Amino acid sequence: MTAPLVELDGVSRVYGRGDAEVRALEDVDLVIDSGDFVAIMGSSGSGKSTCMNILGCLDVPSSGTYRFRGADVGALSRDQRALLRRHYLGFVFQGFNLLARTSALENVELPLLYRGMPGGERRRRALAALDAVGLADRAKHAPNELSGGQQQRVAIARALVTDPSVILADEPTGNLDSKTSREILEMLRELNTERGITIAMVTHELEMAAFAHRVVRFHDGRVVEDREAA
Amino acid sequence: MLWAALLMAVRAIRRNLLRSMLTTLGIVIGVGAVIAMVTLGQGATARVTGEIASLGDNLLVIVPGNAGNKHSGVAGAATPFSLRDADAVAELSEIAAVAPLSGRGVRVVYGAENTATTLQGTTSDFVRVRGWAVPEGRMFHAAEERAGAPLCVLGATVREHLFGTQNPLGASIRISNVSCEVIGVLEEKGQGTFGNDQDDLVLMPLTAYQRRVANSDDVAMMFVSATSSSATPRVQTRITDLLRQRRGIRQGDEDDFVVRDMKEVTSIVESATGVLTALLGAIAAISLLVGGIGIMNIMLVSVTERTREIGIRLAVGARGREVLLQFLVEAVVLSLLGGVLGVGLGLGASWVAARALDVPFVWVPELVALAFAFSAAVGVTFGFFPARKAARMNPIDALRHE
Structure with a gap:
């Protein structure tokens, strides 16, 4: 039997020490299999963002183990975790996080740049990714010339251009109106079903969580609910 | 990756063009000043040493007065020499030629034309000592000199x-008011060390000058040519002893004349240039340091401003070293840009100045290469700290940065 894609085993994350100690995550066990679409919910301060940071290899557990494709991420160096992100992960943020004054195309090319891909192929793949999110005609536009929904679609194109195993979306619809939010969620679902990309998405809107297969709810740093989506 | 970093750097610099230009200004001015000064200094030295070398390394110049004594009063007050002094010097061993010289400013008239120039009374040895050819006509003979014949040889400027x-x-x-016959024209020499026109003169036999123009037996200075370069120190000593005796200077008293070896002048010029070069080096070091601090300052600002960008890059999989490289390359490109502009500015300014001052424009490729190497080094040195700061950022905090 192959190892699950993502496996949190007794993971805790503690910030600060002594009186200022904050236990953001407390003994979390979580398994996400390849091809899953998980919505992570919880109120603010519940630990869901900390959990996302650990899943995204941006942070490491204080105790417990996080295995990504069977590899213990906690034992990896900073650079090795960067390589893990480069090759297997895609990120979509609430604030889009696109490079300002840089065209949509170049934003999408960015992850490929760090893969050392030659310019021609980089361009071709970035255009294909933009096409997949329906923005091929906006390739030359800078983020400030695009609407919020379009910016988030550029961010999705940037996440999927590397054919990642997992896309981590941290409140991807937090800054968008409900119609645009649904479009973005449709797009993520399509990536999940048609390309088989695993998706972990933090959200606090039930309507958005309904797009997922599975809902995991955090409260005070613990997983309090883990169920199939309705 | 390096190429990509270079493109990113160029883009980042273009995005903040004015700020980038102001940042590089320190390097531009430092490099420009040094290039201009050294290039001009080399040109001036080349001209001075070239002229002195053309005088010959066996040339001595004897003038009345005291070189370094503040009690001796003005040089002009010292007793001049006479033709007999020159004859006595010529008797010494290892001396090839002695040219006594005395002159004054005069107006020269031919028909309707006239010009102001310097009249020099001398002997035919003058052209030999100075290595001056007489391509048209001839120099006066010894017999004509003794007779004080009213003859003259024109400098190229006067002739024109x-x-x-x-x-x-x-x-x-x-x-x-002395009428004299033109018997020769001197070869054209062009401008002298101090921008003076060396061809603006008329030569006349010394005796003719003394009797007909000056009404005095004075000899203002003497050019002496030793038989070889190695003989000049001995000749210098002999002349000093002879003239002290002839001028009745007591033991222990200072000389009231100077015997100057042109080789000494060359070495003085060269050592002055050496000091100048060292000073310029110090100025260059300081200005590059200041320029480097300017670059470090603006790179720190840039890193802070672009914290989010750094976060994004780290999130999509950039390693610390790749972020470091990006900002380091940016700093180096900035400082090299300053170097390029500085070299351009320096060479341009020194070319113009060389034209204006009429010194040769000496192109020193090593200096330009050195300027580039130093600007690159400044970029690496002062870019490293900000780049490391960028590379060590925590991606989570960087992404949250507003």
Whole structure:
């Protein structure tokens, strides 16, 4: 039997020490299999963002183990975790996080740049990714010339251009109106079903969580609910 | 990756073009100043040493007065030499030629033309000592010198002013109411060390000058040519001893004349240039340091401003070293840009100045290469700290940064 894609085993994350100690995550066990679409919910301060940071290899557990494709991420160096992100992960943020004054195309090319891909192929793949999110005609536009929904679609194109195993979306619809939010969620679902990309998405809107297969709810740093989506 | 970092750097610099230009200004001015000064200094030295070398390394110049004594009063007050002093010097061993010289400013008239110039009374040894050819006509003979014949040899400038393209040989010109015959024209020498026109003179036999123009037996200075370069120190000593005796200077008293070896002048010029170069080096080091601090400052600002960008890059999989490289390359490109502009500015300014001051424009490729190497080094040195700061950022905090 192959190892699950993502496996949190007794993971805790503690910030600060002594009186200022904050236990953001407390003994979390979580398994996400390849091809899953998980919505992570919880109120603010519940630990869901900390959990996302650990899943995204941006942070490491204080105790417990996080295995990504069977590899213990906690034992990896900073650079090795960067390589893990480069090759297997895609990120979509609430604030889009696109490079300002840089065209949509170049934003999408960015992850490929760090893969050392030659310019021609980089361009071709970035255009294909933009096409997949329906923005091929906006390739030359800078983020400030695009609407919020379009910016988030550029961010999705940037996440999927590397054919990642997992896309981590941290409140991807937090800054968008409900119609645009649904479009973005449709797009993520399509990536999940048609390309088989695993998706972990933090959200606090039930309507958005309904797009997922599975809902995991955090409260005070613990997983309090883990169920199939309705 | 390096190429990509270079493109990113160029883009980042273009995005903040004005700020980038102001940042590089320190390097531009530092490099520009050094390039200009050294290039001009080399040109000036080349001209001075070239001229001194053309005088010959066996040349001694004897002038009345005291070189370094503040009690001796003005040099002009010292007793001049006489023709007999020159003859006595010529008797010493290892001396090839002695040219006594005495002169004054005069107005020279030929027909309707006239010009102001310097009249020099001397002997035919003058052209030999100075290595000066007489391509047209001839220099005066010893017999003519003794007789004090009213003959003259024109410098190229005087010849042009009075005669234009006409043949001056055999013509009679008037110098201070003395009529004299032109028997030769000196080879053209061009501008001298201090921008003076060396061809603006008329030569006349010394005795003729003394009797007909100056009404005095004074000799203002002497050019002495030693038989070889190695003989000049001995000749210098002999002349000093002889002249002290002839001028009745008591043991222990200071000389009231100076015997100057032109080789000494060369070494003085060269050592002055050495000091100048060292000073310029210090100025260069300081300005590059200041320029480097400017670059470090603006790179720190840039890193802070672009914290989010750094976060994004780290999130999509950039390693610390790749972020470091990006900002380091940016700093180096900035400082090299300053180097390029500085070299351009320096060479341009020194070219213009060389034209204006009429010194040769000496292109020193090593200096330009050194300037580039130093600007690159400044970029690496002062870019490293900000780049490391960028590379060590925590991606989570960087992404949250507003």
